[in-house]
Amino acid sequence: QVQLVQSGAEVKKPGASVKVSCKASGYTFTSYYMHWVRQAPGQGLEWMGIINPSGGSTSYAQKLQGRVTMTRDTSTSTVYMELSSLRSEDTAVYYCARGYGHYGDAFDIWGQGTMVTVSS
Amino acid sequence: QSALTQPPSASGSPGQSVTISCTGTSSDVGGYNYVSWYQQHPGKAPKLMIYEVSKRPSGVPDRFSGSKSGNTASLTVSGLQAEDEADYYCSSYAGSNNLGFGTGTKVTVL
Numbered sequence: 001q002v003q004l005v006q007s008g009a010e011v012k013k014p015g016a017s018v019k020v021s022c023k024a025s026g027y028t029f030t031s032y033y034m035h036w037v038r039q040a041p042g043q044g045l046e047w048m049g050i051i052n053p054s055g056g057s058t059s060y061a062q063k064l065q066g067r068v069t070m071t072r073d074t075s076t077s078t079v080y081m082e083l084s085s086l087r088s089e090d091t092a093v094y095y096c097a098r099g100y101g102h103y104g105d106a107f108d109i110w111g112q113g114t115m116v117t118v119s120s
Numbered sequence: 121q122s123a124l125t126q127p128p129s130a131s132g133s134p135g136q137s138v139t140i141s142c143t144g145t146s147s148d149v150g151g152y153n154y155v156s157w158y159q160q161h162p163g164k165a166p167k168l169m170i171y172e173v174s175k176r177p178s179g180v181p182d183r184f185s186g187s188k189s190g191n192t193a194s195l196t197v198s199g200l201q202a203e204d205e206a207d208y209y210c211s212s213y214a215g216s217n218n219l220g221f222g223t224g225t226k227v228t229v230l
Binding site for chain 1: 123154156158160165166167168171172175177209211213216217218219220221222223224
């Protein structure tokens with residue numbers, strides 16, 4: 001079946017970096033955009049950016065420009081999201097989500113989420 | 121990109137209807153027919169309920185419907201059921217490969 005499986009929870013110190021993986025299965029990896037979305041504890045959803053697994057092109061939320069990098073490995077059908085210069089406000093559940101619809105702007109399949117905790 | 125505006129809460133009795141609004145600008149909701157709605161139960165990943173303003177993915181009950189007028193999109197849940205109690209978020213394409221989410225609405229089934 002179509003699924004996205006993410007890497008496990010992380011605990012990082014302020015200033016460090018974190019890299020979260022998202023392995024896709026059950027569909028043609030290069031045929032769908034992949035998005036990253038995060039949710040701080042008790043808060044709403046925040047769109048972080050998008051990667052085209054076919055060519056590797058990316059677009060990031062302005063707020064995270066310069067700190068976030070999304071990459072992909074087509075040989076393993078895996079996308080990665082790396083966030084640097086972590087601060088306490090980056091504590092959140094991070095989700096990968098497959099792009100759906102004419103413009104790939106809707107998210108039809110979600111990973112299980114990865115909790116990233118930033119604490120000294 | 122500012123968050124799209126949703127009411128913090130909405131409620132209805134079983135069998136009734138509830139409508140949630142999602143207000144943006146002409147640069148997002150009003151400028152594109154790429155509005156989606158998500159349902160999120162506590163501790164779970166969101167689930168796509170509506171995409172491209174009014175389309176339902178396979179498996180979503182037809183009790184869920186979407187519409188848009190100007191800069192405001194709406195999600196209506198008809199025939200409320202206990203399992204519809206959840207948080208609901210809208211999202212909209214905002215041009216230049218940018219997307220934004222709404223502030224979220226907690227729906228309570230009385």
